[in-house]
Amino acid sequence: xxxxxxxxxxxxxxxxxxxxxxxFSDISPNTGxxxxxxTPEYYPPNLTVWNISAQRPSLDIGGLLDxxxxxxxxxxxxxxxxxxxxxxxxxxxEPIEDGHPHPAERIIKDALKTYNLEAFDWIKSTYLKNIxxxxxxxxxxxxxGRLSSELTSIWGVVMxxxxxxxxxxxxxxxxxxxxxxxxxxxxxEMLKAYVDMENxxxxxxxxxxxxxxLSE
Amino acid sequence: xxxLARKIIRSVWEPKPYVPEDDARADAGTGCLRTSDDTLSLWxxxxxxxxxxxxxxxxxxxxxxxxxxxxxxxxxxxxxxxASEPTPDDAKTPIEDLRxxxxxxxxxxxxxxxxxAKRIANKVRENSTDLYWFTxxxxxxxxCNAVVDGRLGLNKLEENVRKxxxxxxxxxxxxx
Numbered sequence: 405x406x407x408x409x410x411x412x413x414x415x416x417x418x419x420x421x422x423x424x425x426x427x428f429s430d431i432s433p434n435t436g437x438x439x440x441x442x443t444p445e446y447y448p449p450n451l452t453v454w455n456i457s458a459q460r461p462s463l464d465i466g467g468l469l470d471x472x473x474x475x476x477x478x479x480x481x482x483x484x485x486x487x488x489x490x491x492x493x494x495x496x497x498e499p500i501e502d503g504h505p506h507p508a509e510r511i512i513k514d515a516l517k518t519y520n521l522e523a524f525d526w527i528k529s530t531y532l533k534n535i536x537x538x539x540x541x542x543x544x545x546x547x548x549g550r551l552s553s554e555l556t557s558i559w560g561v562v563m564x565x566x567x568x569x570x571x572x573x574x575x576x577x578x579x580x581x582x583x584x585x586x587x588x589x590x591x592x593e594m595l596k597a598y599v600d601m602e603n604x605x606x607x608x609x610x611x612x613x614x615x616x617x618l619s620e
Numbered sequence: 621x622x623x624l625a626r627k628i629i630r631s632v633w634e635p636k637p638y639v640p641e642d643d644a645r646a647d648a649g650t651g652c653l654r655t656s657d658d659t660l661s662l663w664x665x666x667x668x669x670x671x672x673x674x675x676x677x678x679x680x681x682x683x684x685x686x687x688x689x690x691x692x693x694x695x696x697x698x699x700x701x702x703a704s705e706p707t708p709d710d711a712k713t714p715i716e717d718l719r720x721x722x723x724x725x726x727x728x729x730x731x732x733x734x735x736x737a738k739r740i741a742n743k744v745r746e747n748s749t750d751l752y753w754f755t756x757x758x759x760x761x762x763x764c765n766a767v768v769d770g771r772l773g774l775n776k777l778e779e780n781v782r783k784x785x786x787x788x789x790x791x792x793x794x795x796x
Contacts, residue, residue: 502627503681541646550683569690577631581686584756610753617757
């Protein structure tokens, strides 16, 4: 998805939940885990079926794979729940402060390093579920902005784009800060495309200055 | 006229529809006016010295980031019954000549914090000239200038900040 395309969606601020969700639909990794779909029943595998006459076991490979797949999904689902709980707790515990680390950064960074695109799905899910809670939605964007652009990849920029469309100024400022921190061509183009849509004068001025800074 | 500057996150102070006039969001108060031992850290300056406050704050940061400052008149704070005292020993900045600018609001009560919050919220509503913002590039430039002027040793900075300052200084050398 091009940055311009994302921002065209952004132009209409009515119904931000649907629009922000739509932005993600194009880039969601196919993780095979969907929290909205009921998890298949967890069952122990039929690991071996003994062939008495030959005295050697034959593995029920299909059953074993099913078992591994199901328990793997279950473990990942548990990790997702844990991630979500820890992240919300971190934001409730202390606010973000400019220039100082926040515990949520570590939680997000560790998840991304361990689970890669799967973790992006978790971050996106927590962000969307808390989109009306500005401290959390903005907090997630601020923390992402503090991670390297290599780690957050293009989906980080897409999340920031969704933040720019947010009706709440906290999330918009957080998105601007994230793009400012990452820099680069994508961030610059995103801010250039957005700046005239911003209706709060000081934030508009801030974005203009960031555009100058990033253009140098 | 001496002012006291406080770092804030301005967007949190923007009023929401449910916040009455002359009041402030709770998140703004609990987020930007967090006290410790009933004290609050501020920096003394006049309107032409705001960059010195940015430098004082940035030199103890863990990463280079933009910031917002609000300037409050000391006499207005005193009128609200808020006492301030110079506390250079509490200053976290490694820049010696900035330490004397550090002040604490002391013996604060919840009522006084609310009065302070209302003052800041009103400045945000009025888009007062007492509000300043600095991008991360502005902040980085202040740090680099302080290093070049010999006011700040690179080794006194946190690792991430030092790396960014070094990178910027190399870029400057390349340019001249």
